[in-house]
Amino acid sequence: MRALLLAAGTGSRLRPFTNTTPKCLVAVHGRPLLDYWLDLVFAGRIQRALVNTHWLADQVRAHVAASPWRSHVDLVHEDRLLGTGGTILANRDWFGRESFLVAHADNLTDFNVARLISAHRDRPADCVMTMLAFRTDDPASCGILELDPQNRVTAFYEKVKNPPGNLANGAVYVFEPDVIEDIARLGKSAVDLSTEIIPNYLGRILSVETDVYLRVIGNPEILLRALTEFMRAPSYAARRG
Known part of the structure; x- marks a missing residue:
């Protein structure tokens, strides 16, 4: 399986950290966020990863070139941001006709990639994607999910006030290639997964909840919280030994 690691955003909400550093290279405990992801996906038996670039792309390219995973990583540059769905569409040939992961x-x-892939392979026959989910302490800042008894996503509330619950979209997906065809049918190059694609699949998305640490690094305050929280997270402590 292959994985797309979305890394092209400008990180405007994380300024001033991202004025001179791409968001994916912002460090937590001395390691860039991208390095955590490369370790996660390749530990989960991902064969190759694609990293898209845009803001301060030279830094990302240089960082990947120095990575121990560099021989397994491909880079693609976006002169104009394409959105999460648009990046998938633009690189459809790279994915081939197999299931693929997007994060x-x-x-x-610090979740287990292999377990998410395994859940996708065992998904109900009518589901075409699997979504990582987690419990958030800030529901209004996330996409909140409602599920049926088989853990299919039946409703999706993207960053609304007073959402009905705290089970959130973890922004990690395993897709079947048919999803790319549906993105293409929109007839445009820039597409957002959360607002333009995922709502079309309600009832056909398997949700897999993780209880390990997951934090959307949206602003400087959250980054500072993460510096403390992640070090104390049981999964992080176990990995550190």
């Missing part, structure tokens, strides 16, 4: 490389987590 936001500017979030912080």
Whole structure:
């Protein structure tokens, strides 16, 4: 399986950290966010990863070139941001006709990639994607999910006031290639997954909840919280030994 690590955003909400550093290279405990993701996906038996670039792209290219994973990583530059769905569409040939993983490389987590892939392979026959989910302490800042008894996503509330619950979209997905065809049918190059694609699949998305640490690094205050929280997270402590 291959993985797309979305890393092209400008990180405007994380300024001033991102004035001179791409968001995916912002460090937590001395390691850039992108490095955590590369370790996660390749530990999960991902064969190759694609990293898209835009803001301060030279820094990302140089960082990947020095990475121990460099021989397994491809880079693609976007002169104009294409959105999460648009990047998938633009690189459809790279994915081939197999299932693929997509993740936001500017979030912080320590979940088990192999378990998510395994859940996708065992998904209900009518589901075409699997979504990582987590419990958030800030529901209004996330996409909140409602599920049926088989853990299919039946409703999706993207960053609304007073959402009905705290089970949130973790912004990590395993997709079947049919999803790319549906993105293409929109007939445009820039597409957002959360608002233009995912709502079309309600009832056909398997949700897999993780209880390990996951934090959307949205602003400087959250980054500072993450510096403390992640070090104390049981999954992080176990990995550190």
